Amino acid sequence: MKRTKSDKFFKRAQQHIPGGVNSPVRAFKSVGGEPVFIKKAKGAYLYDVDGNKYIDYIASWGPMILGHAHKPVIKAIKKYAEYSTSYGAPTKLEIEMAELICSMVPNVDLIRMVSSGTEACMSAVRLARGYAGKNKIIKFEGNYHGHADAFLVKAGSGVATFNIQSVPGVTGGVSNDTLTVPYNDLEAVKQKVAEHKNEIAAIIIEPVAGNMGCILPKPGFLEGLRKICDEENIVFIFDEVMTGFRMSAGGAQQMLGINADLVTYGKVIGGGLPVGAFGGKRKIMEHIAPLGNVYQAGTLSGNPLAMIAGYTTLKELKDNQSIYKELEEKTIYLRDGMKKVLDANGRPYVINQLGSMISLHYSEQPVVDFASASKADIQMFNKLFHYMLNNGIYLPPSAYESWFLNNALTYEDLDNTISVLKDFLIEHS
Numbered sequence: 040m041k042r043t044k045s046d047k048f049f050k051r052a053q054q055h056i057p058g059g060v061n062s063p064v065r066a067f068k069s070v071g072g073e074p075v076f077i078k079k080a081k082g083a084y085l086y087d088v089d090g091n092k093y094i095d096y097i098a099s100w101g102p103m104i105l106g107h108a109h110k111p112v113i114k115a116i117k118k119y120a121e122y123s124t125s126y127g128a129p130t131k132l133e134i135e136m137a138e139l140i141c142s143m144v145p146n147v148d149l150i151r152m153v154s155s156g157t158e159a160c161m162s163a164v165r166l167a168r169g170y171a172g173k174n175k176i177i178k179f180e181g182n183y184h185g186h187a188d189a190f191l192v193k194a195g196s197g198v199a200t201f202n203i204q205s206v207p208g209v210t211g212g213v214s215n216d217t218l219t220v221p222y223n224d225l226e227a228v229k230q231k232v233a234e235h236k237n238e239i240a241a242i243i244i245e246p247v248a249g250n251m252g253c254i255l256p257k258p259g260f261l262e263g264l265r266k267i268c269d270e271e272n273i274v275f276i277f278d279e280v281m282t283g284f285r286m287s288a289g290g291a292q293q294m295l296g297i298n299a300d301l302v303t304y305g306k307v308i309g310g311g312l313p314v315g316a317f318g319g320k321r322k323i324m325e326h327i328a329p330l331g332n333v334y335q336a337g338t339l340s341g342n343p344l345a346m347i348a349g350y351t352t353l354k355e356l357k358d359n360q361s362i363y364k365e366l367e368e369k370t371i372y373l374r375d376g377m378k379k380v381l382d383a384n385g386r387p388y389v390i391n392q393l394g395s396m397i398s399l400h401y402s403e404q405p406v407v408d409f410a411s412a413s414k415a416d417i418q419m420f421n422k423l424f425h426y427m428l429n430n431g432i433y434l435p436p437s438a439y440e441s442w443f444l445n446n447a448l449t450y451e452d453l454d455n456t457i458s459v460l461k462d463f464l465i466e467h468s
């Protein structure tokens with residue numbers, strides 16, 4: 040597969056963009072090789088600047104759950120763009136968006152729109168601290184909550200991909216207020232909470248982890264955290280930037296039957312435009328300005344184009360919830376097909392999957408937390424990544440990322456993916 044134009048663009052990009060990219064994982068540094076520059080996408084397919092076509096398993100890291108350039112979304116954006124692209128004053132669209140979200144997800148009385156998942160998580164933690172009058176937070180090793188200072192301690196996603204142990208620029212003061220424990224380790228949480236009695240404002244978690252590959256919460260783990268939060272007066276924050284509107288119309292809260300106090304959203308919520316949101320119980324959310332003194336604001340928050348793209352996507356998901364069943368069936372089909380060829384090959388592997396999130400680790404032991412995810416054979420994943428890419432299948436360029444299915448994928452696409460995996464395994468047995 041020729042990528043001469045992509046290679047040229049990458050050289051040119053590096054002249055004026057750090058590393059040639061605007062978000063690190065796109066640079067392919069961990070998998071090696073050079074990034075592919077995309078020209079356009081439609082449905083389940085990406086097309087690069089050299090005219091190559093790829094089956095897309097990233098879906099823009101989640102948002103394109105209905106497929107790329109989904110007609111109703113594009114039509115709505117075009118219509119609203121004619122009215123002007125931003126006002127900095129309230130609009131009816133924002134009310135409709137808030138009403139729609141509150142009607143879909145459990146436990147959200149009030150919701151504030153922002154422009155990214157990072158902003159949502161950062162603001163939710165500030166609110167939790169302001170509400171609780173305490174400073175420390177607990178997060179889980181390998182969970183990623185965006186790039187705000189407080190979260191860059193043992194973070195997943197790009198921070199794990201690039202093996203960055205501590206991030207220069209994050210002060211000791213900030214890091215000291217972030218306590219970390221292994222994912223799925225309830226005892227470790229109990230111990231931390233006991234060590235820091237009455238100091239912990241919030242526990243923030245990815246209810247299904249997607250930033251160290253896909254990792255499921257063990258039975259009882261989230262329930263145990265809920266209990267600790269209730270007993271110790273700690274705000275329980277679900278970071279549903281990845282799982283929100285993907286696991287189900289009501290997100291992981293609904294799918295797993297656990298209530299959080301605050302929830303953050305991003306990715307799917309914007310239908311491909313920059314949107315995030317945080318919301319939750321009224322008695323906590325009332326502390327946000329202008330109702331309360333916890334300050335939070337945004338010039339482009341609730342931007343009309345972002346709102347209509349998000350609204351159109353969420354409305355379709357709400358009205359047509361069979362999409363989730365279809366997506367899950369496709370993901371299970373892919374999982375089982377991959378298992379069949381992997382079993383025949385004999386090399387140890389782990390596939391974790393829930394709903395339309397799935398990942399493959401070349402690991403001999405179950406992958407349940409960051410430590411076990413790190414022990415997987417990354418070199419094998421990297422070889423797989425390039426083999427798939429050169430055969431028209433675009434996986435996330437890191438073993439530490441979940442794959443996201445979109446509903447435009449056909450069973451033919453899935454068969455094609457399994458068959459390329461089979462060829463890869465024959466060549467690498």
Ligand SMILES: *Cc1c(COP(=O)(O)O)cnc(C)c1O
Nearest residue numbers: 155156157183184185280281305
């Ligand atoms: C992507 C992600 C974020 C950050 O969202 P951005 O929009 O990239 O700032 C936060 N939390 C989780 C769980 C994510 O997957």
